[in-house]
Amino acid sequence: MRKESESDTIKPRRIIDKAFVRRLETACENHAHCPNDYGKQKWIREQIQKKHGVRFSPEAVSKWFLGTSRPTIKTMALLASILEVDEAWLTLGKTPDITPTEKKRHTLWSDGSVNLLAGMIMLNGGQIAFNEDEEQEVDFFSIIHGKHYSIKAAAGIQQDDKVLFVLPKNPDRLLNLGIIGSDTFTGVNVIKLPADIIHKYGRRRGTHTELVVDRGAPGVAGFSVGGQKLPIVRSLSDFENGTA
Known part of the structure; x- marks a missing residue:
């Protein structure tokens, strides 16, 4: 089992990605098994490790919820998978593909x-x-x-x-x-x-x-x-x- 390295996480310099944080929180709230309290960060770490064999530190996941760091493209796919939401929506806020x-x-x-x-x-x-x-x-x-x-x-x-x-x-x-x-x-x-x-x-x-x-x-x-x-x-x- 590999541990996610620091290079696997994109770290914007003091940029708060509020829109992504709102989508992440919404995805957690809508998931039937994700805790609605502080336990959700631990739950996410455990689910990613259990289902995909990738380990994240509490600090890394905490930064996602603070908006000071965004998951990489690969990690975003794992996150969308365990939260059972559309990857394009979680990443970009993209809704159904219509003109x-x-x-x-x-x-x-x-x-x-x-x-x-x-x-x-x-x-x-x-x-x-x-x-x-x-x-x-x-x-x-x-x-x-x-x-x-x-x-x-x-x-x-x-x-x-x-x-x-x-x-x-x-x-x-x-x-x-x-x-x-x-x-x-x-x-x-x-x-x-x-x-x-x-x-x-x-x-x-x-x-x-x-x-x-x-x-x-x-x-x-x-x-x-x-x-x-x-x-x-x-x-x-x-x-x-x-x-x-």
């Missing part, structure tokens, strides 16, 4: 999806209240047939025969719904994205989770993840069926 035009279009589609879903619920007799707390990942709250729901409406990014959804880092206690558009006004699909599916098949990107959904062949209705068919919401009654 500025696609990003703008998706932002408009995301806002439209929230309003569309809220309108559909209201038109069918449900009640809604939009979330005003930006710290919460819920888009709006709804009362449907007497039951209360915290709803996240995620607009799908269509990629050939797949659809990408950008979802909350913690999907639990939310009714996560995917909105998939089409070329016609009547062709909008609303599907349930259960939290257990997101946890099992989603890919963590630090501040959020990405889930890729397979769509059925042309002329075949249905959406699935890992071979598991996802429920399609066709009426307010479907909110209650199989919803956590």
Whole structure:
């Protein structure tokens, strides 16, 4: 087992890399097994040594969290691996690879999806209240047939025969719904994205989770993840069926 040498760590001269520190802290907070206290630095050292056979001193890891030193490219890959986050995000803060035009279009589609879903619920007799707390990942709250729901409406990014959804880092206690558009006004699909599916098949990107959904062949209705068919919401009654 080799010990990481001083030359394996890049040491900026008194430069505080605050952005990297925030991403590192976020990755630790979102990991199911990483301690949320000072024990996280020890946990990281132990995990890297256990899984990759590389030893770091407490001082080296401490400097990462202070922002006075950044891991090398090779070490960053190990760090991203044990924290189960995307390496490009941890290193550079890079989010999904879409062009500025696609990003703008998706932002408009995301806002439209929230309003569309809220309108559909209201038109069918449900009640809604939009979330005003930006710290919460819920888009709006709804009362449907007497039951209360915290709803996240995620607009799908269509990629050939797949659809990408950008979802909350913690999907639990939310009714996560995917909105998939089409070329016609009547062709909008609303599907349930259960939290257990997101946890099992989603890919963590630090501040959020990405889930890729397979769509059925042309002329075949249905959406699935890992071979598991996802429920399609066709009426307010479907909110209650199989919803956590």
